[in-house]
Amino acid sequence: MQDLFLTRKLDMILYSTKHESPDVSLEEAVFRGLPPDNGLYMPYTIPTLPASFFEDIQHLSMQEIAFEVSKALLGEDIPAEDLRQIVERAITFEAPLVAVEPHTFVLELFHGPSMAFKDFGARFMASLMSYFLQKSAKEIHILVATSGDTGGAVAQGFYNTPGIKVTILYPTGKVSDIQEKQLTTLGGNITALEVDGTFDDCQRLVKSAFLDNELRSKFNLASANSINISRLIPQSFYYFSAYAQLKKQGHNEPVVFCVPSGNFGNLSAGLIAQKMGLPVEMFIAATNINHIVPDYLATGIYEPKPSQETISNAMDVGNPSNFVRMQLLAGEQYDEIIKHVTGDFSDDTATRTTMKAVYDATGYVMCPHTAVAYRGLKHYTATLPETVNGVFLSTAHYAKFLDVVEETLGTKVEVPTQLSDLLAKEKVAIQMSKDFADFKAYLLQ
Numbered sequence: 001m002q003d004l005f006l007t008r009k010l011d012m013i014l015y016s017t018k019h020e021s022p023d024v025s026l027e028e029a030v031f032r033g034l035p036p037d038n039g040l041y042m043p044y045t046i047p048t049l050p051a052s053f054f055e056d057i058q059h060l061s062m063q064e065i066a067f068e069v070s071k072a073l074l075g076e077d078i079p080a081e082d083l084r085q086i087v088e089r090a091i092t093f094e095a096p097l098v099a100v101e102p103h104t105f106v107l108e109l110f111h112g113p114s115m116a117f118k119d120f121g122a123r124f125m126a127s128l129m130s131y132f133l134q135k136s137a138k139e140i141h142i143l144v145a146t147s148g149d150t151g152g153a154v155a156q157g158f159y160n161t162p163g164i165k166v167t168i169l170y171p172t173g174k175v176s177d178i179q180e181k182q183l184t185t186l187g188g189n190i191t192a193l194e195v196d197g198t199f200d201d202c203q204r205l206v207k208s209a210f211l212d213n214e215l216r217s218k219f220n221l222a223s224a225n226s227i228n229i230s231r232l233i234p235q236s237f238y239y240f241s242a243y244a245q246l247k248k249q250g251h252n253e254p255v256v257f258c259v260p261s262g263n264f265g266n267l268s269a270g271l272i273a274q275k276m277g278l279p280v281e282m283f284i285a286a287t288n289i290n291h292i293v294p295d296y297l298a299t300g301i302y303e304p305k306p307s308q309e310t311i312s313n314a315m316d317v318g319n320p321s322n323f324v325r326m327q328l329l330a331g332e333q334y335d336e337i338i339k340h341v342t343g344d345f346s347d348d349t350a351t352r353t354t355m356k357a358v359y360d361a362t363g364y365v366m367c368p369h370t371a372v373a374y375r376g377l378k379h380y381t382a383t384l385p386e387t388v389n390g391v392f393l394s395t396a397h398y399a400k401f402l403d404v405v406e407e408t409l410g411t412k413v414e415v416p417t418q419l420s421d422l423l424a425k426e427k428v429a430i431q432m433s434k435d436f437a438d439f440k441a442y443l444l445q
């Protein structure tokens, strides 16, 4: 017993932020997603990386950085060689840092298979789940409802993963052509259901399935939702990579990061990197008119509201699901939080003006989410010495929002072959009503 205690005591143990569910291991947190009390899983401790890691970081590749960071966080749960394979299977693309103007850099997070930053989280989650499943020889069935971007990243992330079958529900007519093709053209272990209803109907069907005793007894149902801790961890990797690339390019001055935010997973991951020792002067939480968090940062009052539609629609969130995590990671007390995070927001007019102005001045094309971040960064750095390095995160390739981009810039833009090839593929989806009885019958057949 003594031994068991000693070898286990450094494993990642996670608690629920509502403190009404038992602590869990990493593996349990990954498969459960959400604690039963509807809180969020958080690790008790986040380790600090040694100074030597930061001294030599400019010589490390993205994969090497990802491995070192994972090892510090998960190295007691998973042997190093297994962890290396998990990382190498998930992180198969770069996050280049590109200078747009002097001391203003964009961190391009859209070089993965779905061309949005959600690839980092979805692929790492898939890789980690597949590792745990191999050990237990179990099979699982993942159900996801998507309003667009998450589904594509999850579909790509789990494609051909042994032991995992994925069913994705999306609302008919409510996702873009590119998004629909990303969900419906893979085949294999990925099935797309085109639901005759809204995103809320899709979510309701998935929730009902998780609560249905018959389905639960027949299948190992699992969720892949965005608050899964295994999606947050890999999003910290690219903050370290940005710092490494700045150092490599000879920029040793302080860094501020501006993060275009919706559910605040991305920004929470930045705060994890900072807790692990990454030197960051400030994080800017940039939103569209759904500015619940910038309001909180300005006033100390958190007031969720119904979400409003904008052209940066992946950030149309009125009650961010990672808000509590962001608070805990930034320092719990309001006075402490605002030392780490400041807010900014843009309406659609300002977003479009920014997209056009940056394109005209530099030739750089940004998606609406990225433009919100650029503008937030500029507002903040205008008050600082010129030598501060400003990094804004680009969360999606502009071609995923082609109509808005071409209309705003008043010109045709280049579409990468990755996306044009996808548009040429044939859609395969199963039509589904919004009645749970039909969905259940389909799953049981």
Ligand SMILES: *Cc1c(COP(=O)(O)O)cnc(C)c1O
Pocket: 116, 117, 118, 149, 260, 261, 262, 263, 264, 265, 266, 267, 314, 315, 369, 395, 396
């Ligand atoms: C999901 C998403 C966001 C918001 O990220 P959060 O982690 O939810 O804050 C921003 N931009 C794009 C393109 C996204 O898909």
